[in-house]
Amino acid sequence: MNAAGIVVEYNPFHNGHLYHINETKQLSNAEVIVAVMSGSFLQRGEPAVTDKWTRTKMALQHGVDIVVELPYAFSTQKAETFATGAIHILNYLKCQFFCFGSENGQIAPFLHAAERLKQQNNEFSRLVRSFMKEGVSYPSAQTKARDSIFQKNPLPLDLSKPNNILGLHYVQANNELGSPMTPLTILRKGAGFHDTEAKGSIASATAIRKQLIEKSGSIDHAVPPLSAAALKKQFLHSWELYWPLLRYRLLTIEPGQLASIYEIEEGIEPRLIKAALQSDSFAEFMQRVKTKRYTWTRLQRMMTHILTDTDKESMEQGANVSFIRLLGMTEAGRAYIRSVKKDIQVPLISRTASGSSLLSLDLKASRVFASAPRLPGEYAHSLLKQEYSTPPILL
Structure with missing residues (x-):
């Protein structure tokens, strides 16, 4: 079969x-x-x-x-x-x-783009790390890296589309x-x-x-x-249903434990706690914590891991x-x-x-x-x- x-x-x-x-x-x-x-x-x-x-x-x-x-x-x-x-x-x-x-709807551009990216993998990874150090989000760093490498001969695929x-x-x-x-x-x-x-x-x-x-x-x-x-x-x-539980977690978790949660990094913990104190809904909370560096999706994933108490070690094991x-x-x-x-x-x-x-x-x-x-x-x-x-x- x-x-x-x-x-x-x-x-x-x-x-x-x-x-x-x-x-x-x-x-x-x-x-x-x-x-x-x-x-x-x-x-x-x-x-x-x-x-x-x-x-x-x-x-x-x-x-x-x-x-x-x-x-x-x-x-x-x-x-x-x-x-x-x-x-x-x-x-x-x-x-x-x-x-x-x-x-796109055609498979050939995907195959071609994957092959060209594989050939430039080391340079692509280096540029992504470099752009992220400048404070841009991971997706934006990837876009800037691709644009830099393939500016003279662009990839045959619109990678602005999800x-x-x-x-x-x-x-x-x-x-x-x-x-x-x-x-x-x-x-x-x-x-x-x-x-x-x-x-x-x-x-x-x-x-x-x-x-x-x-x-x-x-x-x-x-x-x-x-x-x-x-x-x-x-x-x-929906997320609003879980807001009371997430807010409780943010306002009672020890800072060191919060730092161990998967995807939490670079000292964002105080910003999350402060926003939790000031917000009456999940939507309001997200507007307060969103920055140029962290996309809405990345922040939601962080909140999911906080809600489920999923630490870095557990995700590495999985x-x-x-x-x-x-x-x-x-x-x-x-x-x-x-x-x-x-x-x-x-x-x-x-x-x-x-x-x-x-x-x-x-x-x-x-x-x-x-x-x-x-x-x-x-x-x-x-x-x-x-x-x-x-x-x-x-x-």
Whole structure:
């Protein structure tokens, strides 16, 4: 059986995701679609709008055959690390292809750009470090380094676009493994990544989440009917829900312990504490702490690690994919897993009773996800129970 892999968050599942699945099937002719999906907290440093089991079921209902979890140690990281973890998992699961959406829509520019960047890797890394010392953010330092190296012969890819950037990192991660999978890309359709208005049949996840949380209108035009029905029954999560818990952490944690939290560096601790004292909401807090050096996304990831009490040592220990956690399968997915299981080089976990230190980060993140002060008690209890008792969903 041929399998094609995709990397997803489904925050929430919408028509653009359905298009991605269908196009992946058509491009690859794969019999099975494998989705590596982030768990409770996501790459942009925010809680998922709903739990991973709900999102897994949405995926299985719309053409995905296997859903596995991208561990916290990768799902809450910068694009390079996020992509590396996901590609390693798809490789372990013996996928022949992987497919991502991009603003470019053609794979050749990604392959060409990855090769040229590899040739200039040492100089690129040196320039990034140099620009960061000047006080610019990591993404800006990367842009300035690329512009400096390739100013006379630019890369054939617009790397100001978020999906192009992530796609390039997928290709680079695959190349580092010896290119075991064939990369594919589809043109991203409809709304832009950061669009905040849910217009048309394909809207951005950002716009859909905003409309859901603010209850500012129907999302039915942008979300498949089964997903829309499920979302209407869900308690929706956002950073504001966790603000009291984050503020408590910031105002009670010892400075030395705060400095040990992953991504906290360069003396930002006093700024965070001062802003926590002065702010009545998460949005107000973020406006107070944002600087030229720290992007909104990087700050949100810092806050996620503070919220989950994730220190530098724990993330370093989780730097390699040491297991794969299975969240759900269709009948075709079960048949595929049976056919490749003996060749998977890391444990395939379907229950939380076993695992490594990497799994402990995911369990802790799920407990925090279920512990927001404003969650209804019965719902919070069900979330905690799900994490330990729910077997992979079978559809």
